[in-house]
Amino acid sequence: MSAAKPSTATHKSLRPRKSPWLKRAAIAVVVLAAAGIGWHYYSKRNAEEAAGAYRTAKVERGDIRVAISATGALSAISTVDVGSQISGQVTEVLADFNDRVTKGQVIARIDPSTYEAQIAQGTAQVNNARASLATAQATLHNAELDFQRKSELAKNQLVARSDADLARAARDQARAQLAGAQAQINQQIASTQTSRLNLQRTVIRAPVDGVVLTRTVEPGQTVAASLQSPVLFQIAEDLSKMEIVLAIDEADIGQVKPGQSVNFSVDSFPDRKFRGAVQQVRLSATNTSNVITYPVVVSVDNADGVLLPGMTANAEIEVSHRDNVLRVGNAALRYKPSDDDAAAVGAPGGGGAARGGLGNDLPAVADKLKLDASQRALFDAALEQMKQRMASRTAAPASTAGGPAGGGPPTIIMGGGRGPGGGGGGNNRSGNRAGGAVSGAARQRMQERFKQQFGAFRATLNDDQRKLWDNEIAALVSARRAPLYKLVKGEPQAVVVRVGVSDGSWTEVSGNVKEGDDIIVGSGRGAK
Structure with a gap:
């Protein structure tokens, strides 16, 4: 029995003992893991609460159609009023509403008896004038013979010279009477011809092929064309x-x-x-x-x-x-942060961002020009210099960085024309005109700065490339701009975008936004 005890003691002494610092390390790991999990859920809840403070809408691609x-x-296209050139009683109406008529077709008649009587009277007057002409011809013939006789006798001094002069005067008078008789005949013929024309006008004919839209005359009705032509059809x-x-x-x-x-x-x-x-x-x-x-x-x-x-x-x-452009709802362009949120949001980016990201748009313009390697190198160098210059201005006060002093929301910069919210109306002016307009002098200064910055690059372009470059730069400088507020990780972030056409509900945008971005359209909790 005494020999067994020492062996037991020796066995216990050989067991490894647990170190106290391992226990403390395990406890610390558990505590840190719990703290990390708690912080994660706390941050997530705060982000969700921050996001829930705003109503947002997605930037999406779609079509915008602007109509007036x-x-x-x-x-x-052509409507002809058919009237009457003469006065008289309508005897027949030969066309009615919706009737198809052809050019020259008789559609009404006016009583011709008055003009027939005038023609008969004129014919009689012509005959009378012709009789007078015959008399004048006979008188002239006699006067001619008398003058010839007396002229011969006067040469032989058988009659007085005064008798010969009287014969000459009688001859000339007979000639004048003959001319008067002829003129009277012509006058009566012309008068008769007028009556004949009026007789033809008693028949109303369609001047064109078409359809009768209106008829304002009835048989038996009297039309008077003394002052103006009455419209019959x-x-x-x-x-x-x-x-x-x-x-x-x-x-x-x-x-x-x-x-x-x-x-x-x-x-x-x-x-x-x-x-x-x-x-x-x-x-x-x-x-x-x-x-x-x-x-x-x-x-x-x-x-x-x-x-x-x-x-x-x-x-x-x-x-x-x-077609297929980036667009946002017009509510996003009308949104302005509250006074409490304005200081947190600040000015929209400053520098190039405050100008709607012109530096980001220039590479797309360069791609349209199809530059060679040397032209691309000059462009990249000029673009980098511009970005560095714009970056150096980011420390400038908010009043020079595109927003008001004090970090409030920036003024919407528009290049003229209708602002977002309008454009789809009719003959009213319900479109919202957002912000002020960039003056012509300001646009000219910006274009001059572009010419200076990219002068060496522009000099290498051919005529077609230079024309396209100038047009694209002019479009970028004069484009309308407005601020948007993106929701990034639960926090609002102000950006300035170029504003295109608007149909009253959607507005085309381009710049520092992409499809799927959350854009703030209002404050307060609500569904996205």
């Missing part, structure tokens, strides 16, 4: 081609050009869309209660004949159509 709405009345020459005359507001007329597509509807066919094209923009302005409008003529194909003259057309002139 107006109303007008359908009418035939109205004939539309061709109803397979029609037109609409739209009254376009002066604010929109600059966007309307011949050839633009026009969609319209009529009340008779509310579910059907018709198409036309702008044919003419007339210069004759109309002032109605100090509202200036211009007539725009739209040509319409009416081959099936369903459109009728006088129908009211609700038309939309498509002035712009942009």
Whole structure:
């Protein structure tokens, strides 16, 4: 028994003992892991709460169609008013509403008896004048013979010279009477011819091929053409081609050009869309209660004949159509941060960002030019210098970096024209005109700076490349710009973008945004 005890003690002494510092390290790891998990959930909850403080919308790609709405009345391209050149009682009406008539077809008659009597009277007067002419001819013949006889006798001094002079005067008088008789005949013939023309005018004929739109005369009615020609019929020459005359507001007329597509509807066919094209923009302005409008003529194909003259057309002139562009809802462009959020948001980027990211747009312009290696090297060098110069200005006060002093939201810079929110209206001016406009002098200064910065590069371009470069730079400098507020990791971030066309709901944007970005459209909790 005594020998077994020592062996037990020896066995216990050989067991490894656990070090206290391992326990403390394990505890520390567990605590740090728990703290990390807690911080993760805490940060995530704060980010979700921050994101939930804003309502956002996605930047997406889509089509934007800008149209001007107006109303007008359908009418035939050529409408002829058929009247009467003479007065008299209508005896026959041979055409009715909607009748198709051909050129020269008799459509009405006026009582011809008055003009027939005038012709008979004129014929009698012509015959009387011819009898007078015969008398004058006989008188002249006798006077000629008398003058010849007395002239011979006067030469032989058998009669006095005065007798010969009297014979000469009688001859001349007979000649004048003959000429008067001839003139009287011509006068009576002309008068009779007028009566004959009036007799022909008692028959009213269609001047063109077409359809009778209106008839304002009945058999037995008396027409009086003493002051002006009364309109008896109205004939539309061709109803397979029609037109609409739209009254376009002066604010929109600059966007309307011949050839633009026009969609319209009529009340008779509310579910059907018709198409036309702008044919003419007339210069004759109309002032109605100090509202200036211009007539725009739209040509319409009416081959099936369903459109009728006088129908009211609700038309939309498509002035712009942009396919597959980046666009945002107009609510995003109207959003402004509150006073508390403005200091946190700050100015939109400063430097190049405050100008809508011109430095980011220039490479796309260069790609259009198809530069060679040397031209590309000069362009890259000039672009890098511009970026360095713009970066050096990022420390400037907010008032010079594109935003107001104190870090408030920047003023929206627009290059003129309608701001987002408008553009899709009709003859009203409901479009929101955002911000101020870049003056012409400011645009010119910016263009001059571009010429200086990229002068060496521009000198290497050929004529076509130089023309394209100048046009693209002018478009970039004069483009309208506005601030947007992106939501990045739960925090608002201000950026300035170039603003394109707007249809009243969506606006084209380009610059420091991409498809799928969350753009703030309002404050407060709400669904995205």
